[in-house]
Amino acid sequence: MAVPATSSTPFALIPLHLSSALSILRVESLRRLLAGSFRTLSLVPVLVTGCAGFIGYHVADALLRRGESVLGVDSMNYYYDPALKEARVGRLADHGGFSLERIDLSDRTVIDGLRDRGIDRIVHLAAQAGVRHSIERPFDYLDANLAAHLTVLELARAIESPHLVFASSSSVYGGNESLPFATEHAVDHPLSLYAATKRSGELMAHGYARLYGIPTTGLRFFSVYGTWGRPDMALWRFAEAIREGRPIELYNHGRHRRDFTWVEDVVDGVLRVLDRPAESDPEFDPRSPVPDRSDAPFRIYNLGNDTNVDLLRYVELIEVAMGRSTEKILLPKQPGDVEASAADVGPMRREFGWKPSTPVEVGVPAFIEWWEDWMSSHPG
Numbered sequence: 354m355a356v357p358a359t360s361s362t363p364f365a366l367i368p369l370h371l372s373s374a375l376s377i378l379r380v381e382s383l384r385r386l387l388a389g390s391f392r393t394l395s396l397v398p399v400l401v402t403g404c405a406g407f408i409g410y411h412v413a414d415a416l417l418r419r420g421e422s423v424l425g426v427d428s429m430n431y432y433y434d435p436a437l438k439e440a441r442v443g444r445l446a447d448h449g450g451f452s453l454e455r456i457d458l459s460d461r462t463v464i465d466g467l468r469d470r471g472i473d474r475i476v477h478l479a480a481q482a483g484v485r486h487s488i489e490r491p492f493d494y495l496d497a498n499l500a501a502h503l504t505v506l507e508l509a510r511a512i513e514s515p516h517l518v519f520a521s522s523s524s525v526y527g528g529n530e531s532l533p534f535a536t537e538h539a540v541d542h543p544l545s546l547y548a549a550t551k552r553s554g555e556l557m558a559h560g561y562a563r564l565y566g567i568p569t570t571g572l573r574f575f576s577v578y579g580t581w582g583r584p585d586m587a588l589w590r591f592a593e594a595i596r597e598g599r600p601i602e603l604y605n606h607g608r609h610r611r612d613f614t615w616v617e618d619v620v621d622g623v624l625r626v627l628d629r630p631a632e633s634d635p636e637f638d639p640r641s642p643v644p645d646r647s648d649a650p651f652r653i654y655n656l657g658n659d660t661n662v663d664l665l666r667y668v669e670l671i672e673v674a675m676g677r678s679t680e681k682i683l684l685p686k687q688p689g690d691v692e693a694s695a696a697d698v699g700p701m702r703r704e705f706g707w708k709p710s711t712p713v714e715v716g717v718p719a720f721i722e723w724w725e726d727w728m729s730s731h732p733g
């Protein structure tokens with residue numbers, strides 16, 4: 354009688370021809386299993402640039418937690434308190450698979466040191482962020498957002514990267530007042546040098562994807578906030594003012610509306626995208642080219658919250674979380690400020706099953722809890 358071949362069947366009970374067929378099957382499934390575990394427990398490092406930064410830290414941490422190894426790169430610059438960057442990389446170093454290169458990517462010679470490190474995929478997050486800083490120190494943006502960006506593109510070309518994912522920004526929508534911002538909208542009217550460099554980065558990356566066939570995805574982040582956040586961002590500055598009893602200045606009379614996006618939602622989106630290399634779009638028609646399609650293996654997506662909140666509400670949530678309130682000074686709009694932003698995340702939802710799932714009512718108190726802890730261990 355033929356013995357049904359189940360995984361619990363002892364080999365001795367199976368006729369010889371069946372037994373050898375089963376052995377082959379078992380070797381094959383073992384091979385697949387190992388291949389699968391090598392993908393999740395990868396020894397091939399993902400390069401994460403800007404890993405000491407706010408979003409880079411969270412992305413690197415998530416990759417390490419899912420068993421990838423990470424080669425982090427960061428210049429550890431002094432744009433904001435380097436103690437915070439050191440603390441972030443200190444936490445990453447607790448994972449076995451993490452190593453760090455303290456290098457400035459605007460120095461193109463670093464390519465030689467990185468090309469033989471066995472990197473394949475790249476998540477490029479290093480940049481000079483901040484709209485106001487671009488008014489005071491414009492050349493920082495030339496170095497970090499253009500020269501360093503080109504270094505990363507050249508590295509991707511040198512190692513024939515199977516996927517380069519890079520950070521762009523909602524600021525590329527600039528003077529666009531048609532909400533929600535969609536990737537099919539034209540983005541030719543930046544309101545700041547920061548926005549212009551982020552848009553330039555997209556165009557440079559498209560050129561490289563087209564010329565060298567590097568699968569490349571750009572992600573436009575929208576006002577990301579969360580634990581281990583940046584001291585120059587609104588949430589941190591408001592919390593500091595409330596703690597010190599200082600009045601809060603709200604530009605545009607507090608009417609700016611932002612789709613604040615919780616950092617873990619952003620990380621979830623980055624990883625989903627990273628796992629699926631960009632492909633050229635078969636529906637792209639070069640006779641009537643549209644902004645968000647290409648015959649190059651290049652895509653752009655928005656990663657933002659699909660509901661926006663005005664700044665007064667945001668401050669109110671911080672005050673509730675901190676259990677105190679402060680005076681608000683309502684000021685006119687600043688040059689370069691975008692009045693409202695709201696992301697069309699339809700393409701991310703349809704193609705990657707991604708959606709932002711953390712409302713500000715949950716995110717803001719979670720940030721404040723982390724922030725109060727950080728401030729008490731780092732006074733001054």
Ligand SMILES: NC(=O)c1ccc[n+]([C@@H]2O[C@H](COP(=O)([O-])OP(=O)(O)OC[C@H]3O[C@@H](n4cnc5c(N)ncnc54)[C@H](O)[C@@H]3O)[C@@H](O)[C@H]2O)c1
Binds near residue numbers: 405409
């Ligand atoms: N945080 C947001 O809300 C937001 C919104 C839109 C876009 N972005 C983009 O997301 C990315 C990450 O932003 P973030 O908020 O984590 O900023 P961040 O300033 O915390 O991180 C950037 C990191 O890059 C490093 N860096 C800068 N220039 C470098 C260089 N030349 N070589 C090597 N390292 C360098 C910095 O030291 C820093 O640690 C950036 O590209 C930014 O433009 C962020």
